Amino acid sequence: MKIKLTFWRIVFLVIMAMGLYSTYVRYLRGLGAVSNMTDQFPWGFWIGFDCLCGVMLAAGGFCMVGAVYLFNVESLRSVVRPAVLTAFLGYLLFIVGLLFDLGRPWFIWHQLIYMNPRSVMFEVGFCVMTYTTVLFFEFLPNVFERLNWKKPVKWIHRIYPILIVLGILLSTLHQSSLGSLYLIMPSKLHPFWYTPALPFLFFGSAVAVGLAMTIFESTQSATALGRHLELPVLVRLGGALLVALWVNALLRFEDFFHRGLLRQMIRPSYEAYFLWLELALTFFIPIILLSFKKVRLSPHGLYLASVISLFGFITNRLNVSLIGFETYVGHHYVPKWTEFSVTLMIIAMGFALFRVAVQYLPIFPKDSVQVRNASNARLAVPLASPVMEHAGH
């Protein structure tokens, strides 16, 4: 088999090469050499993006499982498998990211023996560990079906109700707890982002992100795989996203109002700029876009609105974890290029693994698989190019 070097494959290789160099710096020269983290900024880009955003962006799994298996929304069934796959990969990569960020990653298993139940971090770690196992079982039928093992598929179907309830329970707990992590820092985190409502806001935004992410990945894989795009599914998700964004926006502004911040928000300040950037991307632009029926019915419009809101929620997580601390610390934190390159490498790995998985496993419905096989010869190579198109985002 001959692998052709396309543009995106070269980008992929460059990202991997830079990432491997940074990995070398991380493990052979230490956290100080690889990052711009300091005693004043002990949590940097890896916590802000890889952990907070990574887990948030994997929320599509529990949202779609909830919609289809819990509420029996039959029309969304075709997106459950890709959503579960994204979530499973997302959590695995989150753990990879953690191995970079932890100072003593070789002791990560200490979570299992030295438990501190009062620690939010312990709760998050424990939930992520269990939920990744749940996702593994939710993902397994893909492999069994591919291998044509009928019995194990039946066994998993028997425990499916437990997996579903457990998965959603664990997701509720740790998605909200990522917000609770910051509850102990009332004097450090800027009041725009420090609120007792943090766990609720984090959970609410995870649901919206789950919907937006499903639209994003469905569109993305449809173009990449030359699949037929299931527009009715996207339209349905887009409608749900609009509702979710409204609920999130109302919660958010009620919180600002309740804490008397509105006046401070309209006064120009470093934090205010980032806050309005975040609010514009998360709420104003996508809500206005999705309010037009034309946008809600067009695949491009839905894609655009979802991607903008995803950027908004990513800005939110970075504001909570990085920007919100700069005034307290008294100086800016700008990640080193090696920090970015590790993150980029992890994202690229995610895209590549997703591509390989949909290539070999029955992730997408059968009819579209046939379309794919018949029409698209370039997909014979597993590490194909278009997957990488958005790796840099």
Next chain:
Amino acid sequence: MSKALLYDSTLCIGCKQCEQACATQNSLPYNDSIAAEEYPSAHKLTAVLTGNGKFMRRLCMHCEKPACASVCPVGAFHKTKEGPVVYSVGKCIGCRYCMAACPFSQPKYEWGSLNPRVRKCIMCPDRVSAGQPTACAEACPTGATKFGERDDLVREARDRLNQDPSNYLPRIYGLHEVGGTSILILAAVNVEEFGYPASEKVGDIPLPEYTGRVMDHIPDFIPVWSLVLGGIYWISHRRAEVAAAEAEEKKNGSAQ
């Protein structure tokens, strides 16, 4: 019962004997260039700061209800009954939540190490449990740093404020901050000028309570939410079953 340190900055002459004693006690290097560093770090667990001819010590405050101990996922920090907040390096996984959570930003990190530790003043726990004062208090030539029972030291601090009100700002920093700390500070100037967080900013509530308000609900939340989710599952699947059965019945009915 609980021991504490009273630091009276009006008595401090900036001799840095405490720094030197601390370095010796913790087997850390100490020389002129380290002495010149005016901030605690992984290799300097206490620092004497100079500003406008006044001096101020910075070190771990040994909170009564320490945030670091409450956030650590593996319980690497705990407050001993004698008062020191100590660190077990053998448990630490390096998540640095302690550093992020500490209102005084006192835990520091060995960023250059390949097996990094969190470093901070641990209030000489071996000496304290043996009934000795901390190394810094023993080394202090003027009594600016005084070791003793917290209750006694609070009383003494109040006496000093009453006897010589013109010499001090009328407050004991650490008495109520974040629910009280084992380091008590008297000063003629605002400690905030030396990087301490303002009292009104950190408040009187022990920080673990902010987390506790949420964490306390989790044991109730788990069974209730599981039941709700299970209930929804059951109802929606039961509805589908009933709908299927009805459709079947209709079909049979029309066939007859």
